[in-house]
Amino acid sequence: MDVKPADQPAMPAYPERKEFLRQRNLLGASLLGAGMLLGACDQRPVRTGGVPAPAPRPLGSRPMPTAHPSKAQPPGKTPATPKTVDPPNRTMGKIRVEPVPIEPPPRLMGDVMVVPKPDAPVPDPTKQEDPPRVPGEPPPR
Amino acid sequence: MDVTLCLTHACNLRCDYCYAGTKSGRRMSWETARSALDFAFARTVEQADLTKRESVCQLGFFGGEPLLEWDLLQRATAHALTECARLGIRLKRTVTTNMILLDEAKADWLRANHFHVGLSLDGTRDMHDRHRRTPTGGPSHDLCAPALRFFRGPAANGEVIVVVDPGTIGLLAGSVAWLIAGDIRRISLNPNFTADWDADALARWEEAYERIGDLYIECFRDDRPVAINIIDGKIRAHLNGGYRPCDRCGFGENEIAVSAAGYFYPCERLVGDDSNEALRIGHVTEGFYPAARHRLLAARGNAMSECASCQVRERCVNWCGCVNYAGTGMINRVPGIVCHHERLSIAAADRVGGILFAANNPAFMRGFYPE
Ligand code: SF4
Numbered sequence: 001m002d003v004k005p006a007d008q009p010a011m012p013a014y015p016e017r018k019e020f021l022r023q024r025n026l027l028g029a030s031l032l033g034a035g036m037l038l039g040a041c042d043q044r045p046v047r048t049g050g051v052p053a054p055a056p057r058p059l060g061s062r063p064m065p066t067a068h069p070s071k072a073q074p075p076g077k078t079p080a081t082p083k084t085v086d087p088p089n090r091t092m093g094k095i096r097v098e099p100v101p102i103e104p105p106p107r108l109m110g111d112v113m114v115v116p117k118p119d120a121p122v123p124d125p126t127k128q129e130d131p132p133r134v135p136g137e138p139p140p141r
Numbered sequence: 142m143d144v145t146l147c148l149t150h151a152c153n154l155r156c157d158y159c160y161a162g163t164k165s166g167r168r169m170s171w172e173t174a175r176s177a178l179d180f181a182f183a184r185t186v187e188q189a190d191l192t193k194r195e196s197v198c199q200l201g202f203f204g205g206e207p208l209l210e211w212d213l214l215q216r217a218t219a220h221a222l223t224e225c226a227r228l229g230i231r232l233k234r235t236v237t238t239n240m241i242l243l244d245e246a247k248a249d250w251l252r253a254n255h256f257h258v259g260l261s262l263d264g265t266r267d268m269h270d271r272h273r274r275t276p277t278g279g280p281s282h283d284l285c286a287p288a289l290r291f292f293r294g295p296a297a298n299g300e301v302i303v304v305v306d307p308g309t310i311g312l313l314a315g316s317v318a319w320l321i322a323g324d325i326r327r328i329s330l331n332p333n334f335t336a337d338w339d340a341d342a343l344a345r346w347e348e349a350y351e352r353i354g355d356l357y358i359e360c361f362r363d364d365r366p367v368a369i370n371i372i373d374g375k376i377r378a379h380l381n382g383g384y385r386p387c388d389r390c391g392f393g394e395n396e397i398a399v400s401a402a403g404y405f406y407p408c409e410r411l412v413g414d415d416s417n418e419a420l421r422i423g424h425v426t427e428g429f430y431p432a433a434r435h436r437l438l439a440a441r442g443n444a445m446s447e448c449a450s451c452q453v454r455e456r457c458v459n460w461c462g463c464v465n466y467a468g469t470g471m472i473n474r475v476p477g478i479v480c481h482h483e484r485l486s487i488a489a490a491d492r493v494g495g496i497l498f499a500a501n502n503p504a505f506m507r508g509f510y511p512e
Pocket of ligand 1: 003004005006445447448451452453454455457458459475479480481483484
């Protein structure tokens with residue numbers, strides 16, 4: 001499998017923090033917490049052996065009310081056999097990642113093709129030419 | 142400087158995709174652990190002096206199975222806390238375990254000592270037992286899953302690490318659903334990039350991420366938000382205008398992993414069974430090997446000319462040296478499968494983010510656009 005550069009920006013339908021903040025300011029919101037909104041760079045990823053991801057955010061929310069096999073287990077007892085949950089019905093629209101056409105890789109610096117002008121004199125490859133002199137510079141040794 | 146100690150190369154499981162290499166009885170001595178910690182803390186203080194930033198060090202315990210060396214883990218933690226208090230270093234703590242030895246007393250101790258715990262479990266019994274076997278080849282779900290009860294709810298101090306493998310990709314979304322139903326709120330999907338992903342497995346991968354996206358949306362609608370790394374990471378990378386320097390790995394510069402024998406590696410995923418001399422950058426008795434370390438630091442990053450024109454490159458982990466190395470044998474060349482995965486997870490994250498933002502979902506706005 002090859003590396004395929006995406007030739008279209010992802011264009012997410014949710015704004016960057018900076019843009020979100022700008023919009024809020026236009027609406028007269030306070031700048032309090034701007035450092036947080038702008039994602040101050042103060043936390044390194046947590047290292048647990050997985051693929052790197054930004055440090056975890058807090059999850060303030062209600063606990064799950066429903067019973068679950070892993071909940072019902074008193075310490076030290078043999079666990080009940082958990083059942084695999086059936087996949088839920090899909091409710092959201094499907095978004096496909098379309099294969100992106102492979103473009104020739106961009107040329108690296110130093111790999112510039114020089115197209116000679118039709119009327120330019122053809123240089124003699126056997127003849128070493130002096131580089132053009134800059135006025136005031138000493139001649140090359 | 143962050144430091145991960147591989148306390149032992151022994152493990153009570155034999156997961157077939159494990160990147161930690163051949164298991165052996167080699168274990169870290171107390172002297173090695175203490176020297177490695179003292180080395181990392183001294184570098185942490187130096188770096189903080191240079192950068193004029195707060196001294197922070199993340200101490201990780203890894204293996205093999207680090208809970209096999211519980212006494213050493215506790216002793217090393219006590220030493221780290223004493224030294225960090227003396228040196229003014231803020232110490233973060235992590236441990237990655239398969240949970241077999243994780244009883245209530247250990248879980249309480251880890252919570253009391255502010256550990257973030259990585260829990261290696263592939264979700265449902267079906268999915269987990271396909272790859273995670275005991276040394277005698279038996280299933281291990283019943284041995285691992287009971288300890289999940291210590292990590293339920295939004296305030297839990299752990300995340301479940303699920304390996305995404307082509308052999309079980311059809312079971313992935315069901316496994317994530319099972320974990321969520323059990324009130325596990327932080328889930329890290331960890332793709333096996335070295336596996337053989339055929340066209341059918343790739344198609345199922347895309348379907349799985351879409352279903353996981355649906356589950357994520359349902360959780361937020363129900364005001365019980367979850368954190369799933371492949372979605373959270375990509376949303377946050379967009380919010381911040383791309384991965385920021387602090388989101389990236391320290392990889393030998395401000396991060397080392399130390400093998401049981403005391404060798405330094407740039408990342409815990411590269412320690413393996415401690416036999417790859419090309420990746421060693423020092424030893425506890427000698428400090429850094431300057432030439433080897435500089436060679437590695439100079440090669441870091443991404444040397445793929447293809448990526449220069451990619452429109453999503455700022456949200457791609459193409460800079461991750463260990464992932465690159467696993468797939469291409471070079472720390473700065475991205476494997477095609479990683480490229481595929483990054484674009485897949487960005488698409489999944491953007492679908493989820495777009496839907497929740499458009500709905501002005503309170504949990505989403507609280508989590509990603511905090512007041
Ligand atoms: S998505 Fe692919 S092409 Fe784009 S930056 Fe990542 S690895 Fe490179």
